[in-house]
Amino acid sequence: MSLEEKLLKEFQTLSEANKLEVLDFVEFLKTKSKKQLEGIMDNIIEQNREALEELAK
Secondary structure, three states, X not given: OXXXXXXXXXXXXXXXXXXXXXXXXXXXXXXXXXXHHHHHHHHHHHXXXXXXXXXXX
């Protein structure tokens, strides 16, 4: 059984309230990952600002 199948099987046994909590947690994880990626990209831009400004000319 794959991880996805196991998760779905377990998810189906939860109450509606708990299913909503799982969905909220998944959204939290996605947001957290997006914010981490944005932070990494901000650092890359800041570290290379001078070169990027030269390329923009």
